[in-house]
Amino acid sequence: MEGFMLLIFCSLMVSTVTVAIATDSITLGQSIRDGETIVSAGEGFELGFFSPGKSKSRYVGIWYKKVSTRTVTWVANRDAPISDHSGVLSITQQGTLVLLNSSNYTVWSTNVSRTAKNPIAVLLETGNLVVKDGNDDNNPDRFLWQSFDHLCDTLLPGMKLGANLVSGLNRFLSSWKSLDDPAEGEFKHMIDPRGVPQLVLYKGSVIQLRAGSWNGLRWTGVPQLKPNPVYTFEFVWNANEAFYRFNIENSSVLSRMVLDPAGVVHRLIWVERTNRWESFSRFSGVTLDQCEKYAFCGAYASCGFKMNSPVCECLEGFIPKFPDEWNFSDWSDGCVRRTKLGCEKGDGFLKHKSVKLPDTRHAWVDKNISLSECEKLCLKNCSCTAYATADIRERGSGCLLWFDGLIDIRELSEIGQDLYIRLASSEIANIERKRQSRKKILVAIIVLSILLATGLLMLGCFLYRRKRKLSNQEAPQSVQIECNNQFYPFQAWRLWIEGRPVELINKSLDNSCALSELLRCIHVGLLCVQQAPEDRPSMSTVVLMLSGERSLPQPKQPGFFTESKPPLSESSSSISKEIPSSTNEITFSLLEPR
Ligand SMILES: *[C@@H]1O[C@H](CO)[C@@H](O)[C@H](O)[C@H]1NC(C)=O
Ligand SMILES: *[C@@H]1O[C@H](CO)[C@@H](O)[C@H](O)[C@H]1NC(C)=O
Ligand SMILES: *[C@@H]1O[C@H](CO)[C@@H](O)[C@H](O)[C@H]1NC(C)=O
Ligand SMILES: *[C@@H]1O[C@H](CO)[C@@H](O)[C@H](O)[C@H]1NC(C)=O
Ligand SMILES: *[C@@H]1O[C@H](CO)[C@@H](O)[C@H](O)[C@H]1NC(C)=O
Ligand SMILES: *[C@@H]1O[C@H](CO)[C@@H](O)[C@H](O)[C@H]1NC(C)=O
Ligand SMILES: *[C@@H]1O[C@H](CO)[C@@H](O)[C@H](O)[C@H]1NC(C)=O
Secondary structure (H helix, E strand, O other): OHHHHHHHHHHHHHHHHHHHHOOOEEEOOOEEEOOOOEEOOOOOEEEEEEOOOOOOOEEEEEEEOOOOOOOEEEEOOOOOOEOOOOOEEEEOOOOOEEEEOOOOOEEEEOOOOOOOOOEEEEEOOOOOEEEEEOOOOOOHHHOOEEHHHOOOOEEOOOOOEEEEOOOOOEEOEEEEEEOOEEEEEEEEEEEEOOOOOEEEEEEOOEEEEEEEEEOOOOEOOOOOOOOOOOEEEEEEEOOOEEEEEEEEOOOOOOEEEEEOOOOEEEEEEEEOOOOEEEEEEEEEOOOOOHHHOOOOOOEOEEEEEEOOEEEEEEOOOEEEOOHHHHHOOOOOOOEEEOOOOOHHHHEEEEEEEEEEOOOOOOOEEEOOOOHHHHHHHHHHOOOOOEEEEEEOOOOOEEEEEEOOOOEOEEEOOOOOEEEEEEEEHHHHHHHHHHHHHHHHHHHHHHHHHHHHHHHHHHHHHHHHHHHHHHHOOOOOHHHHHHHHOOOHHHHHHHHHHOOOHHHHOOOOOOOOOOHHHHHHHHHHHHHHOEOOHHHOOOHHHHHHHHOOOOOOOOOOOEOOOOOOOOOOOOOOHHHHOOOOHHHHOOOHHHHOOO
8 A cells, every 4th residue: 555655646646747847937946947838828939049040059949849950930039149159048026037148147038017916927839938927827918028029030829919008009020130149130110000000011111012001911012922721810909009910710720920031921831841931922122023012113113024024104193393304214203293282172082993903101081981971071171182992892982082192003804992182173184084085996997907807708608618518518517516606706705795705805905904994995885786786886985985975785796697597596586586587698787886
């Protein structure tokens, strides 16, 4: 019995010793010396002394315990290295963490606003080193201090990237000087809380890249992240806070975001199979795309690519501030208004489709009002220069207003947003007139190309049929189809009816024309080639149709249909009726819309 008791006692002793070694905390009177470490409860992270890269200096840091290549996520004394192995980390009665060197000099310490009776430092399983009262649970609101409030170059799941708008604390990533030196480097990746919060990358004190403000789904200037099985993310903005945060769905997956010494933000995932951190996206100032460079075109100008080189163009209604410089591709001074604003009575707004919304540093938002109320609000204030939808989810809501020169706009065909820019009414009338004539030319080109294709095809079919009559053969199926269905206006019309008109558009046709305008042009073009001349719109109607002032009827089947058998057997009345073969004779009455 006594032996049995002793056995239990011994095993208890052993387990106590093991726990002591694998502790996750530093208590009063305890300390961590160089060579010793503490490990988080689930063995995800480890804290201790290390030397980065080729450096001999010693730093206190946190790294992944399970990752075979030492990956440091946080450094305490990044700007105050210790030259030897004599460093000691401990906690004081007041609850501050202190790092001493062998002369008992305080190399680094934390700062707490309140004290605890029984302070304890704990390395949590999230990689967060926190100081709290030993009697408290892990409620972040009661932490005296936490490393998650003092980021280095790494954003871990659950960390906030952003500002506490009440205390003014801003948590941002700052790069290491080099792989051998964790001291604060040149780059900062942060939420700039001024105006409407934006995600930006700073080099020194200059913004390099601007991802933009949050539109409910993503940053306005960067492509939407595809839904992925690895992580979820959120952006929170209220009276107290503005921050971005990502979370990992599967806790056994290791993922982090890091700002490297060259200013590139990587999103990485640990792949056990390859034993490497694999990158799955990046946000970088080191890019060939100069349009991404912050304010590359200056104020009231938009950056786009023409023949593979970046080109700045003044927004419509604006002219280069310094035309000589502008001609020599020195775009930084941007553009100015061609016509002075007339304020409340004399102004209107011109819609710019699919652009990267300008810098919101001096912008203002009302999350509750609609776009039409937004327009009224902007018009009322003479210093308001533009407005846009704040939240693009569902049908869109909220109102963004700008009050300064519009900076850092670029063309973003797929993910851009509509921006409404204030101009003098006379200027808008001018621009509308120009746009009208451009549209007229475009529709003429489309109608002409439809006719041309038709003519060639008719000729081909005519020759073929003559040959067939001469040799009295049955046509092979494929040629019949070719002569019946495939000719362009019919094909165009069919794609339209099937709701796939986009397939008609040759992208190189006209880059300056928005998709919806192009579709309208095709729609009008199809109306112009309808079979019955009385169905075709008159020229004046065409103009109204193109300006978007008329709703358009569904186009009926185009003319010059060659065979009597309808190629489609759908229920639409215009399709199912018999088509007289006499339409074989091309009448160029078509060219003259009534
Ligand atoms: C401790 O740090 C102080 C301040 O940097 C320095 O003057 C002193 O030499 C250091 N002591 C040792 C042993 O490195
Ligand atoms: C540093 O402080 C410890 C404990 O307070 C003391 O034992 C030691 O002698 C001190 N060392 C120096 C170099 O002052
Ligand atoms: C510590 O906090 C006080 C008051 O909050 C502040 O004045 C001081 O600059 C802080 N010190 C450091 C090193 O952050
Ligand atoms: C989590 O990830 C691990 C490793 O990739 C995988 O083995 C496991 O099945 C995943 N668990 C879930 C619930 O997806
Ligand atoms: C700029 O270039 C355009 C055409 O290249 C020219 O018409 C215009 O006069 C030039 N303007 C100035 C101020 O040099
Ligand atoms: C916005 O609308 C929400 C709900 O519709 C309401 O709770 C909130 O008070 C409104 N905010 C403002 C500033 O009007
Ligand atoms: C116009 O808006 C600016 C910026 O929000 C504001 O400072 C100014 O007072 C407003 N003016 C009027 C007349 O409301």
